[in-house]
Amino acid sequence: xxxxxxxxxxxxxxxxxxxxxxxxxxxxxxxxxxxxxxxxxxxxxxxxxxxxxxxxxxxxxxxxxxxxxxxxxxxxxxxxxxxxxxxxxxxxxxxxxxxxxxxxxxxxxxxxxxxxxxxxxxxxxxxxxxxxxxxx
Numbered sequence: 251x252x253x254x255x256x257x258x259x260x261x262x263x264x265x266x267x268x269x270x271x272x273x274x275x276x277x278x279x280x281x282x283x284x285x286x287x288x289x290x291x292x293x294x295x296x297x298x299x300x301x302x303x304x305x306x307x308x309x310x311x312x313x314x315x316x317x318x319x320x321x322x323x324x325x326x327x328x329x330x331x332x333x334x335x336x337x338x339x340x341x342x343x344x345x346x347x348x349x350x351x352x353x354x355x356x357x358x359x360x361x362x363x364x365x366x367x368x369x370x371x372x373x374x375x376x377x378x379x380x381x382x383x384x385x386x
Contacts, residue, residue, distance in 0.1 A: 257337055258337065259337045259338075259339045260337060260338050260339050260340070261339070262339050262340050262343075267340075270344065270347070273347065274347060276288075277291065277347065288351060291348060292351075295322050295351075298321045298322050298324070298325045299318040299319070300318065300321075302317040302318045302321015302322060302324065303315075303317040303321065305317060305321055306321065322352055323349065323352060326345055326346075326348040326349035329341075329345040329348065330342055330345035330346055330349060333345050
């Protein structure tokens with residue numbers, strides 16, 4: 251939907267402002283707890299991260315390697331761009347909050363679910379000892 255000249259930004263209601271403030275506070279708090287995992291957002295980011303490997307992988311091996319991080323950042327940026335074009339103020343704010351949350355934790359946190367799965371898998375399968383040490 252193209253932007254029309256003179257199209258105003260949507261107003262932000264009090265409820266939207268309170269919702270944004272509460273969501274920001276909860277995300278900030280959860281991102282800095284010991285686990286550093288904001289379940290809904292980080293699980294979504296993980297799915298987009300993995301999809302990024304496949305999507306950007308068509309551009310070559312190196313892009314497949316970096317595709318995870320690129321995918322994780324691409325989708326919130328696309329959402330922000332769409333809401334910017336539609337002049338949806340509150341929606342743009344949430345998209346930017348989603349994008350910013352990607353930078354609130356270390357890359358090691360992004361790898362945590364995969365590492366836990368590999369450790370769990372290594373404990374249940376007969377594997378060489380060096381593999382068990384790697385994920386143990």
